[in-house]
Amino acid sequence: MHGLMQNRPLLVSSLLTHAQRFHARREIVSLLVDGRTHRSSWGEIGARAQRLANAMAALGVVDSTRVGTLAWNTHRHLELYFAVPGMGAVLHTVNPRLHLDQIAYIIDHAGDEVLCFDLSFSDLVQALAPRCPKVKTWVALCDESQTPQIPGVAVRAYESLLDAAAPHFDWPVLDEQQASSLCYTSGTTGNPKGVLYSHRSTVLHCFAACAADGLGMAARDSVLLVVPLFHVNAWGVPFAGAMCGAKLVLPGPNLSGEAIYRLMRDERCNFSLGVPTVWLGLFDHIERHRESLDLSQIRLERVVIGGSAAPRALIEKFDALFGAFAIHAWGMTETGPLGTIGRLLAQHEGLSGAARHDVQCKAGRAIYGVDIEIFGPDGKPLPHDGVAFGELRARGPWVAAGYFGLDASAVDADGWFTTGDVATVDADGYIQITDRAKDVIKSGGEWISSIELENIAVGHPAVQEAAVIGVAHRRWQERPLLLVHLKPGARIDREALLAWFEGKVASWCRPDDVVIVDSLPHTATGKLQKRTLREQYQGYRLPTDPD
């Protein structure tokens, strides 16, 4: 027997309509590519999104058409966030920081028919256009007078399209399973894969952003959205902002420490979100201009650090300088991205700074909507004791089931999506990422965390950087090999380095050998390229390997 409640679908358009009806005056502030500050509101975003939907329809956008963006955080990009899914089409946010080949691949694979770009990307568009034949219309996010001349590309000006469009658009009542937006993961191996969100997943994800134990987003918040709109739905904040009526401050292309600081101060932002790099830039700016800055003008109360592990120093600095609470969150493109969120429990009340920071350093806590579990080498769930670590899997209504244009399911028979991270879970549901699954060393049915060994190694005063990889071992299948790059002028031998691990880790986890190298390979974003190292040391013969 079914319940007798109203069967109203969860649609992106319902978020905007709510904002327009009940938070119409709440501000949206953008710094544009041309340097101007633009002040708008949820009411205006709602009105312009209707014009935009009519303009898109005139360009031939219909149900499920993919509309791509190469754009910074501005009010226009925000309008696209609502208008495109609202009309039943799919917003495809492309990361302009990827390599040209990847961008061309992604736009072509997604089948984008309209591509909207900020003026900063005119050169990129010129290079892309010949390689993206499916794109019928290129739209520059600017006024008519600013329309760039790009040889061989007919460019339409966004504002002219809006001016020509009718003001009223009736958002269709869609199936909530309808696709709403598309983001590609920039995996380190193979081609990028597209995660195709639905209206349902998007709205449900908003609830987690607005939950008191989630990001706690509320109407009173003035949110500095540093995380780009081209990074996994900007962590859901544009949609959650509409849901709760928060003020959004969109910084455009300038994410320097100085720009962030100024916006945070001038727009009285109490909440912000970004990756560690951005926050390091902010604190660098503050340190270099400490005497001229009045930090009491900053109203920051909480900040989300995501995208990669938050260094403890960042968490401490937000606390010390602003009295702001750093929320450490874990997630990925395939989880919407909100997966675990690091809020405190009753038992943490009254904790001293350092003890509280210990909790905040964990990678967040399980939230309703994203069920998580860790699995050992035997495929069985592991205890939630904060010690056992295993492959982290996730499932829930805003976790991916597959990838765009790929037939294979992304989930196993029990519905779990394998994240590729290795983690511990404690009794309260806080997780700690201990490794990437592909980097963990599988030794005789047990797992050894490469990251743990690397952290111990860099604790040695002679070591500049360290990498630990698994190499083949006839008895144990794999054993850890430590590669170290010493500090300039430092000297240490193999035995002394191996002895350094004694008492710091179980004896069977200690590296079997050490190689001192002149440098270690890195990716463009500064991460260790362990795949290259594994290839390089594929035939390496460990001294512990039996003949």
Add this chain to the structure above:
Amino acid sequence: MHGLMQNRPLLVSSLLTHAQRFHARREIVSLLVDGRTHRSSWGEIGARAQRLANAMAALGVVDSTRVGTLAWNTHRHLELYFAVPGMGAVLHTVNPRLHLDQIAYIIDHAGDEVLCFDLSFSDLVQALAPRCPKVKTWVALCDESQTPQIPGVAVRAYESLLDAAAPHFDWPVLDEQQASSLCYTSGTTGNPKGVLYSHRSTVLHCFAACAADGLGMAARDSVLLVVPLFHVNAWGVPFAGAMCGAKLVLPGPNLSGEAIYRLMRDERCNFSLGVPTVWLGLFDHIERHRESLDLSQIRLERVVIGGSAAPRALIEKFDALFGAFAIHAWGMTETGPLGTIGRLLAQHEGLSGAARHDVQCKAGRAIYGVDIEIFGPDGKPLPHDGVAFGELRARGPWVAAGYFGLDASAVDADGWFTTGDVATVDADGYIQITDRAKDVIKSGGEWISSIELENIAVGHPAVQEAAVIGVAHRRWQERPLLLVHLKPGARIDREALLAWFEGKVASWCRPDDVVIVDSLPHTATGKLQKRTLREQYQGYRLPTDPD
């Protein structure tokens, strides 16, 4: 094109499973009917709910079977809240405070096959049993040794059923539209009508309870749940508590000011919910024992006042005595019940106490999920200016579409449910209830609020109580008639009372006549019985009526 996200249904069992997996140690404290304090946890509730599901299955409970309860707020009632919907059956919470005839009608109309009751209701069960032939099993919520002897009724003890049941139960993967629970409205006219909630509506409603701008429920909360589990899902708190992992404190049958105070203090409750009557009892207790109470032991931070309009004095007292923020909320059985919730906006920061209390006195603010609108006598939407008042309608995924066992739809062609309240909405979405639709006076196509005129009348020093009703008028269809009950010894004539309205309300809204009466009729819960008055004055001839 559909999105490629996981298609996991929103089920009540997923709330409990989440709590069991990630908040297992969080406490559930109950005061039982026998006076004992029982300490449990989400882990234990989860484990016992599985046993209970097996026990219910053994009693013949299958898909959609209705299981009724006549019970206070205890851990056992909470277990029923999860086990019954979790297994695909329907939990029907019956209000034991209704008249016997109504209770018998409701249980029979719902078709309850199992009826679980607290020992306080043994006499009631004896009276009900012969009138409820569809009930096959009566279960007393007690140990075997406490099982009541009820002539003619075979009673099973809850704890014995659990002891005999297998410990493991696999919650079925249901359609999220499946009915989960049933509550009857106790309307003032006609038979009670049953609102049949679904798993989907229940889980979505939880998100509103956990939203920062909703009830803000979080894992750190210790929640004193004064609102009964038999009142509209206890305002969603049992489910939201599982979602976020809050501690729940269940006061059992004793809702006296003293009992509430003691629990609030001893269990360090920072959040509570109840109707005005309960809070008046609490403050009465405090005033009578002010010298012996140490109010600094009370940790209350926020409190929800719902069920009927919150007197300003209550809002002020929570602030003055505890520094607690009173959240004024509006809703009804048909809205889950969370409809509007009175949280503050950025513009209210820094408001003085009185100005802030003005905002808190409004009946809450629109939230995402319950779209609201007001409609004038012509059926057209009215402006959101805080002045225009009209019939309040609601729609959304946790608003009723119909009633159990009734064919008629409860919504109009545009999907709106008519609440029966008349309200204003301001530009920020705050509502104020100005009248019940049936009490508003329809004068020449305009509406006059009976409550506004009554409030003005009782402001006169001679007036004890006032009622305003519409009586027939040949020119204006209806005009207001004021009925007043004077204070003991007070004297005032008709002209002086009419003059009292000058300048306080538009001249066309003023009453046309006054009748001084010895008393006014009230319902059992103390509300004015305007229907009786309308019948009594049906033929009343107003002096303004043209011949």
